[in-house]
Amino acid sequence: MRRLGPEELSGLTILVVCLAIVVPVPFVVDPDRMLVPLAVWGTLAVAWIVATAAAVLLPPRRRTALGALAAQTVLTAALVVTVPGIGWLPILLVFGAALSTYVGPWAVTGAVVVVNTAALLVVSLLAPGPGRALELVLSLGLYVLLQVASAAVCVALQREQRLRTELTVAHTALAAAAVLGEEATRASERLRISRELHDLIGHQLTVLTLELESAAHRPGERGVEHVERARSLARELLGDVRATVGELRRRAPDLRDALGAVAAAVPSPRVDVVVADDVVADEEQTAALVRITQEVVTNAVRHAEMATELRIAVTTDGDGALRLVARDDGLTSGPLRLGHGLAGIVERAEALGGGATFDATSGFTVEARLAGRAAS
16 A cells, blocks of 8 residues: 655645535535525536646646646636635635646746636625725735745745755765765776786796796606696696686675665665675676666656655576666656656666666566676
8 A cells, every 4th residue: 555645645635625615615505695506516616626636636737737727726716706705715716826836837826816816806896895895905915915825835845845856866876976986996906906916926826837847847757746736736826816816807896785875865765675696797787787776766756756665676587687677656647758867777778788678557667687797
């Protein structure tokens, strides 16, 4: 079961409050006070609920969402105007102004505030009475201020969310750079040591082998057996040194620790990294997997709506290829488009003889394959 976050809970709370405002009206208001029949008002209320849900759930800043917001704004005005004198209904106008900041730019919010204010003006004119002029001015001014204030608060919250997202992305990039920077330092040190081993010990053992070869051809058979054993031992030592040099050049950092360091930089969604015990990656493969993991995490933070968990698994195929599969539980909307980040995943995988695929049918899944070392 998906765990609701603070934003989802706050949205549900606001929706419940709005329903609590609309639903009691037919039961507590005298039908004679309504400007339309009760059945018509009920139909408008149901349409308002549908339009509000659509404006909340549809991807923002698209025509469908803007259309839903326009319908919601008009229906809200209709609900308020057709039942004049109900003091709690205009609260819906404030909610509409706040909702508009999530759907469109400031111009859209301004248009919503204008429509809402016009609806309030109509309501005030439909309920004339002594001393209504001052009350009209105060009421209109108060609700305009409430709409502007609620919109400003929502914009501030969205800006804070964007900054928090960018900060998380920056932490992820920093963690990946730190892992690769540490590995670059270790690789440089390993290269230095391997060169010294090769230049010093390897050279000395080579000289020793040549000396023993010369001794084996000298007259006298007494020391031949010992010379042969020494020569064999020297060759074994030389082979061990060369193997050690090769291992120092190839050895990569622990892949589980490297990917875990990138995942630990993300507070939300929760990132679980599993690396199979039989996975062995060289330095180049490890660097590619770290960068792919960084991009996967960044994509989940920025684009996976309502995602609470991201699972990353690294396994090996039968031919020795490495396979990274990442899947989040977020909501997906619209067609899949490859941005620079996803295109970078494809390029990194193809550079190592593999490839990458993406699936957005349920959550978002990334599968990257790196060819085995023998094949690459």
